[in-house]
Amino acid sequence: MTATITLVRGDITRQSADAIVxxxxxxxLGGGGVDGAIHRRGGPAILEDCRRLRASHHGKGLPTGRAVATTAGDLDxxxxxxxxxxxxxxxGGDPELLASCYRESLRVADELGARTVAFPAISTGVYRWPMDDxxxxxxxxxRSTPTAVEEVRFVLLDDRAYEAFARQLG
Structure with a gap:
């Protein structure tokens, strides 16, 4: 099954979804951009879960292209x-690793039973990935990843990102 893809211009931390990426x-442990915004709006429960992951399975951090889940704290x-x-x-700036972020996030969403997933434009901020690519x-x-997720929502912060994704959806 393939998920329905929708586009939203806005703040991912304001989305109502089963899972927010x-x-x-x-x-x-938090950072800038989307990461910092999610940690700030979601509150300390997210950071507590992340610290538990670091203390157990991900002592050296999460590898590029992989995905893990935590509570959403105060997010909707x-x-x-x-x-x-x-x-x-x-x-390591390989396009396959960027694709892996989406595949792995959908895999985790399937394991969780999530039906709606909101994604940001991964790697396009401080990681400088060109928006169109x-x-x-x-x-x-x-589109090519089999998933039980029903809706994938790309939540894009500005018009430039929204337009780039809209062009890809045709």
Whole structure:
């Protein structure tokens, strides 16, 4: 089954969904951009869960392209799925790792039983992935990944990102 893809221009922390995807850094301990916003709005429960993950399975941090879930804290969601995108132009800045962020997040969503998942434009902020290429990878990957998720919502902060994703949806 393939999820229905919708686009929303807005703040991902204001979305109501089963799972909200966080463009996390490998430490899982919060940061800037989407990561910082999710941690701030979601409150301390998210950070507590992330610290537990670091103390157990992810002592060295979450590898690029992988995904894990925590509580969503005060967000209007059941879970936050954290994924670490690649840095464009840096060693390991492989487009396959960006695609893996979307596939792995959908895999985790399926394990959780999530039916609605809200994604940001992973790696397009401080990780400098060109927006048009990131949109192409995101849409192609979601379209080609079998999932029980019914709706994938790309939540895009500005017109430039929204338009790039809209072009990919045709």
């Amino acid at each position: 966080n463009a996390a850094n490998s430490s899982l 969601a059941r879970w936050v799925i954290h994924t670490v995108g690649p840095v464009h132009g840096a060693p 990131a949109a192409r990878i995101a849409v192609e990957t979601v």
